[in-house]
Amino acid sequence: MKPGRCLCVCVLLVLSMAGNGNGGNILVWFTEGSHWINLKPVLEALIDRGHQVTVLVPSSSLFMNASEPSRFHYEPFNSSVPLEVWEEIIEEFIHFSIYEMDYLSYIQIHIKFLEIAKKEVKFTLQHLDSMVRSDTMARLREGKFDLMLADPIYPGSELVAEVLDLPLVYTLRFSIAHTWERLCGQLPAPPSYVPGAMSKLTDKMDFMDRLWNFLFYASQDMFAYHGKTSHFLQWKPTSACELMGKAEIWLIRTYWDFDFPRPFLPNFKFVGGIHCKPAKPLPEDLEEFVQSSGDAGIVVFTLGTMVTNMTAERRDMIASALAQIPQKVLWRYSGEKPKTLGANTKLYDWIPQNDLLGHPKTRAFITHGGTNGIYEAIYHGVPMVGIPMFADQPDNMVHMKAKGAALIMEFNFMETEDLVKALKAVINEPSYKENAMRLSRIHHDRPIKPLDEAVFWVEFTMRNKGAKHLRVQTHELTWYQYHSLDVFAFLLAVTLFITVLFIKTCSFCIRRCCCRKGKTKTKAE
Amino acid sequence: MKPGRCLCVCVLLVLSMAGNGNGGNILVWFTEGSHWINLKPVLEALIDRGHQVTVLVPSSSLFMNASEPSRFHYEPFNSSVPLEVWEEIIEEFIHFSIYEMDYLSYIQIHIKFLEIAKKEVKFTLQHLDSMVRSDTMARLREGKFDLMLADPIYPGSELVAEVLDLPLVYTLRFSIAHTWERLCGQLPAPPSYVPGAMSKLTDKMDFMDRLWNFLFYASQDMFAYHGKTSHFLQWKPTSACELMGKAEIWLIRTYWDFDFPRPFLPNFKFVGGIHCKPAKPLPEDLEEFVQSSGDAGIVVFTLGTMVTNMTAERRDMIASALAQIPQKVLWRYSGEKPKTLGANTKLYDWIPQNDLLGHPKTRAFITHGGTNGIYEAIYHGVPMVGIPMFADQPDNMVHMKAKGAALIMEFNFMETEDLVKALKAVINEPSYKENAMRLSRIHHDRPIKPLDEAVFWVEFTMRNKGAKHLRVQTHELTWYQYHSLDVFAFLLAVTLFITVLFIKTCSFCIRRCCCRKGKTKTKAE
Known part of the structure; x- marks a missing residue:
């Protein structure tokens, strides 16, 4: 009962060997x-x-x-849409998500998001229009x-x-x-x-x-x-x-290590973790710092590429929490240096995240909860503390928490002791590591690697000029046909008709009987 | 853009290499x-x-x-159920399906099937009871x-x-x-x-x-x-x-070469065609007969292992149809010899069906429509004429006809010219061969071979003592929860409540207004 890893490696090998001609x-x-x-x-x-x-x-x-x-x-x-417009929209979205949203009602949030979305759609369509009307289209037509x-x-x-x-x-x-x-x-x-x-x-x-x-x-x-x-x-x-x-094909970038099992269709392929790969050795200075952590190990901390700075109050609160744990902390953070930074914490403009997560000394991952980062943690079996900031990050962390591999902090409301408590739990309570390792096993133990599966279906679609045999017939049905509402309506109509007919017949019969009796009675009288 | 065959072969290779220890x-x-x-x-x-x-x-x-x-x-x-009982039930089922069913109404068929099913269930439970109460269970318990x-x-x-x-x-x-x-x-x-x-x-x-x-x-x-x-x-x-x-896992023995695309769940794996394999060379005498067919090629004909004999009228009708086509015919049939048997047709007690279907001279397959036979025809890309007899065979042939790789005959009602016409169509109209080849491509061109996939999930379940991560939460819901009927009912109740409240409030306001007016009026009078 060997795990499927060697199988996957071989599939990859064959795939890369086959890569020539045609x-x-x-x-x-x-x-x-x-x-x-x-x-x-x-x-x-x-x-x-x-x-x-x-x-x-x-x-x-x-x-x-x-x-x-x-x-x-x-x-x-x-x-026709300049770069600055996109930067502005994203900046507005992120700032609202991180600093304003938590203090507003659901309706207010919805209105704001609709406003941002409306703006985005407008510019996206403008953007698309520039392409469709440009000479790029002519070049693409010639591209065969x-x-x-x-x-x-x-x-x-x-x-x-x-x-x-x-x-x-x-x-x-x-x-x-x-x-x-x-x-x-x-x-x-x-x-x-x-x-x-x-x-x-x-x-x-x-x-x-x-x-x-x-x-x-x-x-x-x-x-x-x-x-x-x-x-x-x-x-x-x-x-x-x-x-x-x-x-023809929908390559969905999750799998049952991250997502909850659900029904799907033959042309939906779940290929979560495409970018994951084994860890490479760390640069010398990083390795030295990591090794200096001893048995306590290290914590890897990043809030992603989109969040580069935060308020003084929040960064100081976080830094003082990190200073209280026995682990060494590698924090990817390019903003102003927190005043409370502990001796165990080092700031970096950039870290080799995947290589650190795959390091045997890594005990936990503090993450904003982006899918790519979570998938690297799953790949290497590292438990997480999530500080979700915006977009799908809160939802992603809910998945990881539900699967027992993470705890969630609220960026605006967490206090130093909350973060310390969460980190200690995730590092010291065995269930978090066990669950992270279980997800890692699920991730690795599948019949074909996600990247190979994605490549296979792209090539299949080219070879066969489509994948029509995977396409369900629902596409040709109206919504009421799909839900069999016309069938229901028909059966209801038939039932009603029969019921009415039955009642009418009965009442007719009863009336005839009564009439006769009445007549007989009258006659008798 | 090479097809996935070499990939599958390699997967199999690795699977068999890995087969030792644990x-x-x-x-x-x-x-x-x-x-x-x-x-x-x-x-x-x-x-x-x-x-x-x-x-x-x-x-x-x-x-x-x-x-x-x-x-x-x-x-x-x-x-505790003797062999004869099973033989009797199967004999009754087959005889009814082939010779009686076609002349009865839907209700009559249903009643008969219910009767047979009831008998079968009774004996199956008896059968099961003998096992559960026997010392076999004790041995199985010790079997670890x-x-x-x-x-x-x-x-x-x-x-x-x-x-x-x-x-x-x-x-x-x-x-x-x-x-x-x-x-x-x-x-x-x-x-x-x-x-x-x-x-x-x-x-x-x-x-x-x-x-x-x-x-x-x-x-x-x-x-x-x-x-x-x-x-x-x-x-x-x-x-x-x-x-x-x-x-934990449902290995379903079809795939989208045979079945229509439909929604499914993560623990349902479609592994149709498990038993299919390349054709082996034919025995010398068979090969000689096959080669004697020249460019016209051969037709392979079998009605499966369950049907060994048929009425004189039916076998003569079939044999005279076969005599009218230019192909040589290999007919697996161990019943009495038809009087009208043509020189081009040979009867066999047994034929190497898969090797014949994989022979380059094979032009068509006359089949009862069992899933295993159909899958061999799909594997080798051979168009079919179906003469479905019982059980799932009519339904199977409907699938093949819908996919354009077969025509269907009705055993009791077909005449010589119908069978000749169907055979000529399937052999001479290119669409049937093209569709059979298309299904064959779909069958072969998948990321992992069906047998390997089946073995993978059996081993996965052993390795992980189950496959709980693929199990949908529906199992824990009642039917009305599953269909959100309680949610519907709640929303309906709320809507009704608000509507009634609104109407009551309105009518109260109107009444108050009217009353006041009335009073004012009275006063004024």
Whole structure:
């Protein structure tokens, strides 16, 4: 009963050996931030296997750099939306999420998010319009591509794939309340046990949770459906949702180590942890600091690339908590130095996060709860203390807490002793490490590695010019047909008809009987 | 863009290389006929990988022979139900299906099937009782098994797994209308696009089809649920369905080459085609006959192991049809020789079916439509003419016809010219061969071979003493919670309450206003 690791290694070996000849021509939609980090290994693997990869890059990209030397062919296009606009939107979103949201009511938060989303959609469509109307489209037409690979979080790929008549493969972490997956991809998700993404619920829901989840689905559907039906009308007489529904494969970037088990469809592949890899040795100075921790070990701490600074009060509070634990702490933080920084804590502008998480001395990971970081912790079996900041981070940490591998802190409300207590629990109570190791086993022990699976389905779609045999027939049904409401209505009508007929017949018979009796009586009298 | 074959071969290689040390101890529930044929390769592979396999065999088994030399360890037990009883039931079922059913109404068929099923259940429970009460149980307790592997079509494995506290892995082709998978395994199956097994429907359904499918599900559920809740009560205070729901993994013996795409759960693995393998060279005399067919090629014809004879009229009709095609025909038939047998047709008591289907000269396969035979035809890309006889065969052939790889004949009603026409179409119209080859590509082009996938999940369950991370939370919900009916009821109640409150308030206000006016009026008067 050997674990599946050697099997996975061999699959990878064969995949890379097979990478020559018959290369495909893949067009990749632009993306940003952690999405780009996650997409890159897939593109690298595709290039290793002899395919040509062309990546669309808008002039106002925040994270992609079309002029840096790379194995990808970059296809830049001028966007009418300047970089500053995107920076402003993101800054506004992050600042609101971290510093304002906690003090507002649900309605106020919803209104603010709608406002930001509206602005984002407006600029995204402008952005897309610059591309569709530019000479880039003519170049893409000449490019003779075999496939479009896209993260639908940056809309437009479905439109361009339709115009260029390319099979489309999605790579997606989630949409809010899984609206796109459900409404466009026809993924079934009973609200009774599939918590909507961003709902901060688990799959174990009491009545109030299920009520909330139901309303969350319903409200998000109304909002998302409106957007997804109207956005593309200026270019094509079709809805964005219909175009999204044409995606051949949805590569979902989670697995059952992170997500709660749920129903899915044959063209949904769960490939969470694509970017994970074994730890490399640390640079000498880092290794020295790590080794100086002795038996106590180290704690790795980062709040991600988006949060670079924080208020003096918060950083001092955190630093004084870190100073109270026996572990050495490596804190990725480029803001002002906290006054209370302990001798055991070192600040770094950047850390080799994966290599540190894979180090045998690592005892815990303090994280903002981004999916990529969590997946590295799962890969190496490291328990976590989450300080979620924005977007899906709170929801991600709820998953890890539910699986017993993490504790959650609230950035604005936690105090020094809360953080110390959480860190001590996660490091000293064996259940957290055990659960982290259990998730790690689930992550590694699968028939095929996530990266190999992603590459396989991209190549399958190219080889077969689609994956229609995985496409459910629901796409051709209306919502009332899907839920058998017309069948219900018919059966109800038939039942009612029979009941009425029965009552009428009975009453007719009774009346006839009575009449006769009446007549007989009269006669007798 | 190379196909996935080399990958699969390598996976198999690694799987077999890894087969030493740490062997598990697997208990296998008894099974029969084509189910046993399909299970054997999995057991062989498990033995190759160093596991010990013990197979339970009742004394009244039709197909299993505990005394034949084998790599499995057989564990025989005395059944209180003699072999003749089983033979009688099967004979009755087959005779009714082939010769009587076609001339009866749906209600008459249903009543007859219920009668046979009732008899079968009675004897199955007797059979099971002999095992549970025998000293076999004591021996099994001492056997220190790691896992129970079972085809639930022969009930009882779930009860014995519960008693022995073993993780349970199912291998299943289907249950009628997927009742077990749905009711016990919690597999979602919207009746609007998932045709119930045995319904003879496809995933493309018009209103009447969907109505029929809905009623088919409902009627089967009532029947199956009653049985599954009451059967085991004599031994354990639990329902069979609850015990079935504890199965860690369901290895479903189809894939999207055969089945219509449908929603499924993380612990349902589609491993159709487990027994398929490349063709071996034919014996000399067979090869000579096959080669004598020239460019016209051959047709392979078998109605399976269960049908050995037929009426003179039917066999003569079939033989005269076969005599009219230019192909040579190899007919597996051990009954009386037809009078009209053509020079191009040879009868055989047994044929190497897989080797013939994989022969380059094979143009078509005339089949009764058993899943194993169909899968061999899919594996080798051979178009089919189906003459379905009983059980799932009509439904199987509907699948193949819907996918454009087969035509269907009705055994009792087809005439010579119908069969000739069907054979000529399947052989000469390119679409049938093209579709058969398309299904073959789908079959071969998957990330992992079905046998390897089955073995992987059996071993995973042993390694991890279960596969709880794949188990959906639905198992803990009631049916009304699952369908969110309590949430609906609550929302309806709240809406009604608010509406009534609103109306009452309005009418109160209006009345007050009116009263005042009235009073004012009176005063004024």
